Amino acid sequence: MRPQIxxxxxxxxxQSFGSGGWGAALADSYCRKVDVVLRGYGGYNTRWALFLLxxxxxxxxxxxxxxxxxxxxxxxxxxxxxxxxxQHVPVEEYGDNLRKMVQHLxxxxxxxxxxxxxxxxxxxxxxxxxxxxxxxxxxxxxxERTNEMTGVxxxxxxxxxxxxxxxxxxxxxxxxxxEGWQKKFLSDGLHLTPEGNAVVYKEIVRVFSEAGLSxxxxxxxxxxxxxxxxxxxxxxxxxxCPADCSK
Amino acid sequence: MRPQIxxxxxxxxxQSFGSGGWGAALADSYCRKVDVVLRGYGGYNTRWALFLLxxxxxxxxxxxxxxxxxxxxxxxxxxxxxxxxxQHVPVEEYGDNLRKMVQHLxxxxxxxxxxxxxxxxxxxxxxxxxxxxxxxxxxxxxxERTNEMTGVxxxxxxxxxxxxxxxxxxxxxxxxxxEGWQKKFLSDGLHLTPEGNAVVYKEIVRVFSEAGLSxxxxxxxxxxxxxxxxxxxxxxxxxxCPADCSK
Numbered sequence: 001m002r003p004q005i006x007x008x009x010x011x012x013x014x015q016s017f018g019s020g021g022w023g024a025a026l027a028d029s030y031c032r033k034v035d036v037v038l039r040g041y042g043g044y045n046t047r048w049a050l051f052l053l054x055x056x057x058x059x060x061x062x063x064x065x066x067x068x069x070x071x072x073x074x075x076x077x078x079x080x081x082x083x084x085x086x087q088h089v090p091v092e093e094y095g096d097n098l099r100k101m102v103q104h105l106x107x108x109x110x111x112x113x114x115x116x117x118x119x120x121x122x123x124x125x126x127x128x129x130x131x132x133x134x135x136x137x138x139x140x141x142x143x144e145r146t147n148e149m150t151g152v153x154x155x156x157x158x159x160x161x162x163x164x165x166x167x168x169x170x171x172x173x174x175x176x177x178x179e180g181w182q183k184k185f186l187s188d189g190l191h192l193t194p195e196g197n198a199v200v201y202k203e204i205v206r207v208f209s210e211a212g213l214s215x216x217x218x219x220x221x222x223x224x225x226x227x228x229x230x231x232x233x234x235x236x237x238x239x240x241c242p243a244d245c246s247k
Numbered sequence: 248m249r250p251q252i253x254x255x256x257x258x259x260x261x262q263s264f265g266s267g268g269w270g271a272a273l274a275d276s277y278c279r280k281v282d283v284v285l286r287g288y289g290g291y292n293t294r295w296a297l298f299l300l301x302x303x304x305x306x307x308x309x310x311x312x313x314x315x316x317x318x319x320x321x322x323x324x325x326x327x328x329x330x331x332x333x334q335h336v337p338v339e340e341y342g343d344n345l346r347k348m349v350q351h352l353x354x355x356x357x358x359x360x361x362x363x364x365x366x367x368x369x370x371x372x373x374x375x376x377x378x379x380x381x382x383x384x385x386x387x388x389x390x391e392r393t394n395e396m397t398g399v400x401x402x403x404x405x406x407x408x409x410x411x412x413x414x415x416x417x418x419x420x421x422x423x424x425x426e427g428w429q430k431k432f433l434s435d436g437l438h439l440t441p442e443g444n445a446v447v448y449k450e451i452v453r454v455f456s457e458a459g460l461s462x463x464x465x466x467x468x469x470x471x472x473x474x475x476x477x478x479x480x481x482x483x484x485x486x487x488c489p490a491d492c493s494k
Contacts, residue, residue, distance in 0.1 A: 019266060028264040225295070
């Protein structure tokens with residue numbers, strides 16, 4: 001069985017196999033080496049995600065994944081009293097929930113790399129335009145998420161990662177380093193453009209590589225075609241196979 | 248454990264999680280329902296792929312995949328006496344190898360949907376331009392693949408699918424129905440552009456749907472977020488979970 005990287009998160013993970021998506025880009029980079037497993041749940045906050053945790057990361061799995069990304073917060077940070085308040089989770093509970101996730105994963109799979117990712121920044125103007133395009137004049141005037149409040153959740157995520165000794169990606173900060181991030185990286189003020197996906201991909205690959213999970217350094221599952229002798233193909237398969245596949 | 252669709256093939260499968268790729272598009276369509284598993288081997292012909300067959304489709308797998316695509320022939324059809332002759336497999340053997348694959352899969356997983364896909368057409372002019380861009384004046388003048396010869400392999404694939412009673416996609420014919428297919432669907436005369444990937448995706452989805460594997464008709468693994476009561480989230484998870492995930 002091939003090693004696995006599990007992507008656990010909300011819609012930004014669920015949509016990561018769309019065109020130009022960061023999940024698909026990971027699967028492409030790690031092809032013939034690692035399977036990238038999509039476990040994204042659009043609209044979910046950390047409170048709801050906890051109901052899935054023990055199913056997705058069951059201690060009964062015989063071969064632990066090599067890595068998992070935990071990428072929540074965009075929905076937890078929805079404001080009370082606004083359109084998306086159903087999804088709101090107080091920031092302290094968001095931290096507690098992330099802690100529960102990391103602790104569960106550490107208990108089940110002590111050797112697995114865990115990467116916490118903060119929510120991306122929010123472009124309030126982009127959200128408003130999106131709401132108007134969807135709901136017309138019925139769209140609420142006040143934003144359901146603010147960049148400032150999402151930043152509070154991002155800091156909580158980064159502090160928790162430090163406390164628990166796991167690597168993290170501060171997407172909220174990273175994206176705002178680029179001029180025009182609002183339209184360049186976000187399609188509707190919250191979800192990612194192909195350029196935004198590329199930022200996530202690059203940051204995850206950087207963290208994976210720092211942790212020794214670089215795709216370039218992993219072996220292919222089976223021989224590269226250039227190593228196969230057209231007249232004696234068995235030989236390559238005898239030399240490089242998980243088991244003897246020359247029969 | 249989630250149902251799986253396995254994509255078994257050569258470089259056109261291996262590259263299918265690149266930007267706009269047909270494999271990633273399948274993974275996106277079936278997200279939260281089926282895992283799409285990438286088993287593409289660039290440069291492989293059916294003769295070499297047989298060495299992998301029993302590893303990738305092991306009868307010991309406890310839960311059989313729901314479907315598999317078998318997508319070879321582009322390398323088998325490489326011409327003798329030309330640059331890629333190492334990869335050449337005679338058309339009769341190509342048919343025999345595909346038959347071995349289908350028979351193995353039917354024996355291991357009698358309920359699994361098997362879809363045979365022909366190689367795409369070849370744009371000889373595009374191949375020549377590509378060879379010149381890679382190797383300059385050293386590039387061979389004569390094409391290493393012709394569209395006519397690849398068509399012979401495509402017909403063999405389709406006839407075999409009929410004989411064995413499995414569905415197929417005649418990509419070689421389908422693509423040539425569109426004016427300007429040479430540049431529209433092929434990036435280097437052989438591999439796929441995003442538009443070419445879209446053709447493969449659409450054809451596979453059609454065949455899957457005809458066989459009752461439409462994503463729209465499959466249930467979500469866990470509740471859709473709109474079904475979760477913010478004040479009583481347990482309820483949704485008690486009602487719709489593979490096991491009781493409300494604890």
